[in-house]
Amino acid sequence: MGMYREVIEHEVFPALGCTEPIAVAYAASLAAAQLEGELERVAVLADPGVFKNGFAVTVPxxxxxxxxxxxxxxxxxxARPELKMEILSGASEELLRQAKLLVERGEVSVSLAGKEGGLHIDVTVHRGGGVARAVLSGGHTNLVRLERDGEVLVQVERDSAGEENHRYRAELKEMTLSxxxxxxxxxxDDDLAYLKRGVEMNLRIAEAGKALTKVGYYVEELVRKGFLLSDVVSSSKILTASASDARMAGLSFPVMSSGGSGNQGIVAILVPYNVGLFFRIPEETILKSIALSHLxxxxxxxxxxDLAPICxxxxxxGVGAAVAIVYQQxxxxxxxxxxxVNTIISDIGGMLCDGAKGGCALKVVSSTDASIRAAYMALSGHGITxxxxxxxxxxxxxxxxxxxITDDGMSLADDTMLSIMLEKRRGAPRG
Structure with missing residues (x-):
């Protein structure tokens, strides 16, 4: 398998809901599927990024x-792990009723794990008198350990590069823009069809989000009232904000993710798509630019x-979208x-990530605006040096x-933000 398809297979996939709590749900389903009988207890250990992103976001x-x-x-x-990141599409009113009862009885816990060096979710399920455990590490669907009643069913050792069975990442990390x-x-052609599916999927959730009186609605109102021009920048911001609004509100529409993130998929796909459409760029070029955006x-x-202290x-x-726009023209x-790249990172490179929630749509708007501005400055030969x-x-x-800056300069940022978030939620269920 070539590098392009390695990236797309592992990083670009449909997800129903915010990818961190959905990854928790997926891990829980993997463990529960190893057992039969009545579900008794679920215990989750999550790294700071997963814990933070699942703290306040609505779950579909x-x-x-x-x-x-x-x-x-x-x-x-x-308990249908074959659904992967669309796991909650298998939910029903009866299952939700049972889930609420388990939570009310205190049989479900989510605890903050130590820093594992990336995304890490460890779920233990007690069901029908048995115990099963599933561990995801290094990726939202990357299963590294699966156990049933003490028997190891799956065990994947970290390789020497520490890439948790994603060896392509070590090679990808050393690549250049060229x-x-x-x-x-x-x-x-099959790849182009998959890229187009992502566009269509994210357009659908954006359309659904326009019915919500949230960030996308108010950006559109600024246009209606004359505070913003009715142009490709505004239409792109309305599109991406509306899609993020719907996703963060837990609407039951899947989104095509990028880098394992639904909001990143919205920006990486819809910004170059909408800009390319406005300038009548050929469809194949637009789709290839979206492929570059994903890469x-x-x-x-x-x-x-995967889950940095910055957005x-x-x-x-946003950087991927800016590069895609330059590629188109x-x-x-x-x-x-x-x-x-230099311009957009200089512009909004310090934007903090304080977890997934409704306010993410504001950051999506800023990213959309900055990516288009950086691209067109660059196309005119101007930018930050x-x-x-x-x-x-x-x-x-x-x-x-x-x-x-992320690894060294902001090493305490996540801890500080989590401390603040937990202080705000004293007395409420955590995680």
Whole structure:
């Protein structure tokens, strides 16, 4: 399998709901499916990023309930791991009733695990007198351990690069913008069809989100009242915000993710799609630009980690969208792409991630706006250069610098944010 398809298979997939609580539900379903009988208890250990992102986001198929706790309970009751990140599409009113009872009785817990060096979810399920355990690590669907009554059914050791069975990431991390562009030669008709499916999927959830009186609605109202121009920038912001509104509100519409994130998928796909449509770029070029957007998003996540203290929509998906727009109008112009990457990272590279929730749509709007602005500055030959701040001489160097800031400079940011969030929720179910 070529690098392009490795990335798409592992990083770009449909997801129903915020990917972190859904990954918790998926892990719970994996464990529960190993047993039969009545579900008795579910215990989840989650890394800080998963814990944070599942803390306050609405979970689909729950009637508006929020958090990892209800996701774990419902995922274990569905127990159909073949549904993967659409696991809650198998829910029903009866299963939801049972999940609520388990939560009310205190039989479902979500605890904060130590820092495992990336996404890590460890779920133990007690069912019918038996015990099963499932561990996801290094990716939302990356199963590294599965146990039933003490018997190890699946065990995947970390390789020497520490990539948790995602060996392609080690190679991807060492690539350049030029080599990422060369991967587009692997794209065939089936790949284009899958990319188009992602566009259609994310357009549907955006349309559903427009019915909500949330961020997308108010951006559109600013246009109606004349505060914003009715242009491609505004229409792109309305589109992406509406899709994020729907997703964060728990509407039962799947989204095509990117880098394992639904909101990042919204930005990485809909921004280049809408801009390309406005400028009448041929459909195949638009779809290939979206493929490049996914690749850049995945490349950056190799450097910053799956769940960084800074917003992935800003520093990964927004960057991918900016590069995609440059590709649509200037082809493989690396100089212009470097300018676009440096400009958007200089602009919104410090945007904090304080977990998944309704306010993420605001960050999606900022990312959309910044990506289009950076792309068109770059297309005009203007952008931020290495003379300024932490920006490097190339896109790759800037991304490495950003990774240093994330790993070293912001090492306490997640702990501090989690402390604040937990203080706000004293007395309420955590996780």
């Amino acid at each position: 198929e729950t009637g508006g309930l929020k958090g990892n706790v209800i996701a774990a309970a419902l995922g274990a009751l569905v 080599s990422l562009i060369s991967l587009l030669d692997e794209v065939n 850049v998003n995945a490349y950056i996540k190799c450097h910053t980690g 992935g929509c800003a520093i990964a998906a 200037a082809g493989a112009d690396i100089e212009k792409m470097n300018l676009a 290495e003379e300024e701040g932490f920006v490097g001489a190339s896109a790759e160097e800037t991304i490495r610098n950003l990774s240093r």
